[in-house]
Amino acid sequence: MNFVLVPGAWHGGWSWHPVGQRVRSAGHGAYALTLPGLAMGDDATGLRLADAVDHIVAEVERRDLRDVVLVGHSFAGIPITGAAPRLGGRLAGIAFVSAFVPLRGQSMADAMGPEMGPWIRGTIDASPDGTIGVDFASFRASLMQDEPEHLQRLVYDQLTPQPGGYMLDALDVDGVGTLGVPVKYVLAERDLALAAPGAELAARAGVEPIMVPGTHETLLTHPDEVAKAIL
Structure with a gap:
């Protein structure tokens, strides 16, 4: 199998390296992507959700990967x-890791609810390059709560502002349950960052959640358990 690991909002491929190393040690391929606009020095101006989807598909095709398991964390x-139905016979499975499972026509901003959604849109509109960041207080309270502050700081300092179009655009595709490939939903036990209960999100994908320890950043703090779950 070839596991294509896609990071969540503000994260790059670096966030998947601990899990990816364990996947490789188990004899599989592991490819950690960084979406456009999320590498240091990238210009995020004007990027839309379609650019993220196109990038995933293009990387799979460029590398000529087969038996692909798409793995997405959080926003991913x-x-x-969006990318899964375009991979055709290359696709072997899908794994969500404390991730959003979108409804048709629902953007990330929409999923965050009637209070947070307008704030997200306003923040993006006010940004010179149309991005949105996260402050340290919010990060430590909801994405990595209860971990040592030095570890929170280490992870936070890697983050990059998210292209706003990724948050504002929605998909017009069928759910992953229609693709005829195995689907998993891996849920961190102490995740506080999801816009809906993890069991509800897993149900959208037609599965029961596989529980792993940790917070929303479980892929960094508990890579052994996450790797075992997706394998």
């Missing part, structure tokens, strides 16, 4: 849902 549940 949206672009992997």
Whole structure:
């Protein structure tokens, strides 16, 4: 199998390296992507959700990968849902890791609810390059709560502002349950960052959640358990 690992909002491929190393040690391929606009020095101006979806598909095709398992963390549940039907016979499975499972026509901003959604849109509109960041207080309270502050700081300092179009655009595709490939939903036990209960999100994908320890950043703090779950 070839596991294509797609990071969540503000994260790059670096966030998947601990899990990816364990996947490789188990004898599989592992490819950690960084979506456009999320590498240091990238110009995020004007990027839309379609650019993220296109990038995933293009990387799979460029590398000529077969037996592909698309793995998405957090926000990346949206672009992997968009990319999956375009991979055809290359696709062998899908795994969501504490990830959003989008409804048709629902953007990330929409999924965050009637209070957070307008704030996200306003913040993006006010940004010179149309991006949105996360402050440290919010990060430590909801994405990596209860972990040591030095570890929170280490992870936070890697983050990059998210292209706003990734948050504002929605997909017009069928759910992953229609693709005829195995689907998994891996849920961190102490995740506080999801816009809906993890069991509800897993149900959208037609599965029961596989529980792993940790917070929303479980892929960094508990890579052994996450790797075992997706394998």
